Amino acid sequence: MKHFFKNHGWILGALLCTMLWGAATPTIKFGYELFPVDTSVPYNIILFAGIRFVGAGIITLLLTKSLTDENPTLNKSMAKPIIILAIVQTAAQYVFLYLSLAIVPASVGAMLTSTGVFFTVIFATVIFKTETFTNRKLLATVLGLAGVIMLTIDENFSMQFRLIGETTVLMSTLMSALANIFMSKFSKKHNPMALTGYQFLLGGLSLVVFAVLMDGKIGVPDIRGIIVMLVLMSIASFAYGIWSLLLKIKPTSQVVIFLSFNPVFGAFFSWILLSEDIWNWRMLVALLLISLGTFLVNYAPKKRKELKNTAL
Numbered sequence: 001m002k003h004f005f006k007n008h009g010w011i012l013g014a015l016l017c018t019m020l021w022g023a024a025t026p027t028i029k030f031g032y033e034l035f036p037v038d039t040s041v042p043y044n045i046i047l048f049a050g051i052r053f054v055g056a057g058i059i060t061l062l063l064t065k066s067l068t069d070e071n072p073t074l075n076k077s078m079a080k081p082i083i084i085l086a087i088v089q090t091a092a093q094y095v096f097l098y099l100s101l102a103i104v105p106a107s108v109g110a111m112l113t114s115t116g117v118f119f120t121v122i123f124a125t126v127i128f129k130t131e132t133f134t135n136r137k138l139l140a141t142v143l144g145l146a147g148v149i150m151l152t153i154d155e156n157f158s159m160q161f162r163l164i165g166e167t168t169v170l171m172s173t174l175m176s177a178l179a180n181i182f183m184s185k186f187s188k189k190h191n192p193m194a195l196t197g198y199q200f201l202l203g204g205l206s207l208v209v210f211a212v213l214m215d216g217k218i219g220v221p222d223i224r225g226i227i228v229m230l231v232l233m234s235i236a237s238f239a240y241g242i243w244s245l246l247l248k249i250k251p252t253s254q255v256v257i258f259l260s261f262n263p264v265f266g267a268f269f270s271w272i273l274l275s276e277d278i279w280n281w282r283m284l285v286a287l288l289l290i291s292l293g294t295f296l297v298n299y300a301p302k303k304r305k306e307l308k309n310t311a312l
Helices: 002-034 042-068 076-101 106-113 116-127 135-151 166-186 192-213 223-249 252-274 281-298 302-311
Strands: none
Touching: 002 042, 002 223, 002 252, 042 076, 042 192, 042 223, 076 166, 076 192, 106 166, 106 252, 116 135, 116 166, 116 252, 116 281, 135 281, 166 192, 166 223, 166 252, 192 223, 223 252, 252 281
């Protein structure tokens, strides 16, 4: 599998990840109905998320050997990376995301999460300083923010940016951006699939314990609800597992460009699964702006790179 990703197969892997993430947003809302989950109580949603990620962690660890040819051996040096990723990627990111999806239309949620690439640029250039902030990246950030604004106005051009809603989606996206940077760093020394599996387990268990202590409850699902939960577990396992492998073997910018496909798949699956009305000019313009901005952030002309390497 690693040899497949190192050649052109990594492109298919990146597209698969974005397709799975796009499908996850409407599937979560579908799961709320089938389980069922009383989404008016936040702790019920957190319990649902925790159960999902405990299962995803188990599946990821079981897949580690087949995808990386390495056993998911746990050692002391992995403790700090696992704790950091569990807090940022699983606990914080998905608490914000799951709380928001009970309010925000799934297609809107999928598109807002695609702005994570812009937060990643800010973190990389301003805080971690692993890249330089260029005019091209500035333009891309402006386009992305314009897309978010377009997405959060109604037909009368009045803002619909709710504190528990669109704002919590963006907070989730912030956590996702941090998680990408941390995973790219930690995967250089550790098996990325093992890190993903163990952080899912730790983060998921933390969410379950917290939700139970706060009297969070979910209903007893029928067979359809169980199938949806297994699908959500598998989506998290495959998408994050493969994504972590790509961050390890390819430059981050080459991988992150494919996040521009998230809103495309998210809107499509929202239309298919939830019959959400996505065919309006605001949604299409926002999709265009966000996708264009995401592309500009990550695109670097090959010729310019080659000239620089020749000069050196």
